[in-house]
Amino acid sequence: MxxxxxxxxxxxxxxxxxxxxxxxxxxxxxxxxxxxxxxxxxxxxxxxxxxxxxxxxxxxxxxxxxxxxxxxxxxxxxxxxxxxxxxxxxxxxxxxxxxxxxxxxxxxxxxxxxxxxxxxxxxxxxxxxxxxxxxxxxxxxxxxxxxxxxxxxxxxxxxxxxxxxxxxxxxxxxxxxxxxxxxxxxxxxxxxxxxxxxxxAPVKPGTTRPKLDVWGAVTITLGMGALILGISQSANLGWNSSIVLAALCAAALLLVSFFTIQAKTEQPLIPLSIFSLHSVRMGNIVVLGLGASLTASTFFLSIVLQQVAGYSALETGLSLLPMGITLAIAAIVSRPLMDSGLRRLPFFGGLISAAGLIWLTRVPATPDYVIDVLGPTLLVGLGLGLMLMTSAHTALAGVPPKQAGLASGLFNTSRQLGAALGIACLSTLAHTITRDSVHLDMPLLAQLQGYHAAFLATAILSAIAGLTSLTLRPLEKS
The missing domain is CATH 1.20.1250.20 (MFS general substrate transporter like domains)
Structure with missing residues (x-):
């Protein structure tokens, strides 16, 4: 987090x-x-x-x-x-x-x-x-x-x-x-x-009592939910479906309502003026891509290993453990690395993660663990770990101190919403490719083809996040 x-x-x-x-x-x-x-x-x-x-x-x-x-x-x-x-x-x-x-x-x-x-x-x-x-x-x-x-x-x-x-x-x-x-x-x-x-102790932090923007939180959550629902249903029902169109229209209305509330309310969740900062606009793109890549990689790998390759749940967890350990170590050491002079870790992390995800587009139905799983997942873990702790820090480098708390919270929110939206879009892509596959007579191969497409799209998102980080001011040595 x-x-x-x-x-x-x-x-x-x-x-x-x-x-x-x-x-x-x-x-x-x-x-x-x-x-x-x-x-x-x-x-x-x-x-x-x-x-x-x-x-x-x-x-x-x-x-x-x-x-x-x-x-x-x-x-x-x-x-x-x-x-x-x-x-x-x-x-x-x-x-x-x-x-x-x-x-x-x-x-x-x-x-x-x-x-x-x-x-x-x-x-x-x-x-x-x-x-x-x-x-x-x-x-x-x-x-x-x-x-x-x-x-x-x-x-x-x-x-x-x-x-x-x-x-x-x-x-x-x-x-x-x-x-x-x-x-x-x-x-x-x-x-x-x-x-x-x-x-x-039940002590309050001060006398300032800001109002809670409950309607802002409700409209952004329901709006994103409707958007995700519409995208998800499009794979099965088509974009012309009344259900899909209704969900997308509801999403548009709710999201417009959210921004209207933010512009008019006395204590908005997200003062819209913060988006006038270049680092906030571009930083949120980086964090959206990070959230989608981080969640989608584990989501699709878990399904491929169990439903296609036939791993048990425990075998799947153990197979993904090296990726998780690598991610954790990379995340912990990334800030000291930045302080030592490596200023573009989000960029390198995005590309390293993309390389691992592209490698996963070749995973077969009966994978060799070392070549087809361990190798690419170590790259994904390393790349995403380098981005995890440094992307928001880099984006915050151009934010005035008085707005740093708001910007930090916005980046954290964007990461979670990016993960949810990413799963929706990438799952829709996978299901669409599977449905239209030439291997419909072999369901596992058709399913695997869909997941290959999802890994490739996730790689593109990771690369875009890394490239976008180049527009941010490098983090100064602390």
Whole structure:
């Protein structure tokens, strides 16, 4: 996760009870962040098992991922403002409770609808966690080396969660069933709720009380959802379908309403004036491409390895572990590399990732693991890891300090929405290529042809993100 938008303007001296060590707040923040990021990765490996057990359509399978990402991204800025308004403790507690109960409901889902609703509510709770955790650390450690160490631990926990998520998901799906990729959040969530209740003080950060732009959050989330629905349905129904046209028209109306609200409301989620900054406009393109590439690569790889190559869920998780570890290591070392003089890491990362994704367009139905899976996924992990922590930092290099918090939150939101939109567009492409394949008499080959096209399109997105980063001012040595 990138930097949270909800960084308080002033310190919160008594966020932790006096008798509680400050490192306890760091542990709570890191574990909460770990859980949010892990939940985005852990589900990917369980998707085929979910599809078989609940008879999910291809569209529903896509929405298991998109419902979470869309709700997470759409409500992130609203959650950040709520944290400023009501205090870090109450928003963190609320997010944990919503996330935990939604995980429990998702584990008991008896049909696709119940699962998708649970995932959307999970994303809503995760938006509060994603924006509160870094704010808690900054409130406890306003300045000094302890702050830098705590933020590094927070960033590392998020990176490691992505790597371990696929293995944990594979192990749970194979040994206990897919429902446990949802249930695993429940004991952790309730333990965190108890920790927050006993360790953190209910102190508000200040007297400024900005209004919550609820309608802004609702219109952007529903508008993006309608857009994704219209794109997704076009593969099966065609662009002239009344359902597709209705969804796209609704998306246009909702998105226009969102920008109208932002222009007129006193406390908008996104003041439109920020888009006058070149770095914000181009930086968001970079982050959109990063979000789509990062999520789509794992999404399609998990399906190809299980549904085409015949891997088990555990084998798939272990196969993707080197990619996750490489991504985490690259993300952690990318900022020191930039500080040492390497200024264009997002550019190189985008091209390296694109090379790996192009390599994946040649993966056969019976792959050799080292040549066809390990090699390309290491490149993808390396490239995306180099982009992950540096893309937003590079984009922020041209943003005035007073707008840095807003821009950071906008980049984080764009990453999640880019991931959701990317999955929708790329899944539609894959399904269309599969439907029109010359190998219709061999379903697995037709399906593989569609995924090859999706990998190629993802490579193009990654390359575009990398090339776009060249328009940004290089990050100065700190």
């Amino acid at each position: 990138s930097a949270s938008p909800s960084v308080p303007a002033m310190s919160v001296p008594s966020l932790i009870h006096p008798h509680i060590p400050l490192w306890v707040a760091v542990v709570i923040a890191c574990v909460s962040s770990f859980m949010v990021v892990m939940d985005g990765a852990i589900v990917n490996v369980a998707l085929p098992a979910m599809q078989t057990d609940l008879y999910l359509s291809k569209l529903q399978l896509q929405w298991v991922v998109d419902a979470y990402l869309l709700s997470l991204g759409g409500f992130m800025l609203l959650a950040a403002r709520a944290s400023d308004l009501f205090g870090r403790k109450v928003i963190l507690q609320s997010g944990l409770l919503i996330f935990t109960l939604a995980s429990l409901a998702g584990g008991f889902a008896e049909n696709g609808t119940m699962l998708l609703v649970s995932r959307a509510i999970q994303g809503f709770g995760a938006s509060a966690l994603a924006t509160s955790t870094l704010a808690v650390i900054v409130a406890v450690y306003p300045t000094g080396s302890a702050k830098a160490t705590a933020i590094s631990m927070w960033a590392a926990s998020s990176s490691i969660a992505s790597a371990l998520g696929v293995v944990i998901g594979g192990w749970l799906t194979t040994s206990a069933g897919w429902r446990w990729v949802m249930f695993v959040n429940v004991p952790i969530g309730f333990a965190l709720i108890l920790g927050v209740a006993t360790c953190m």
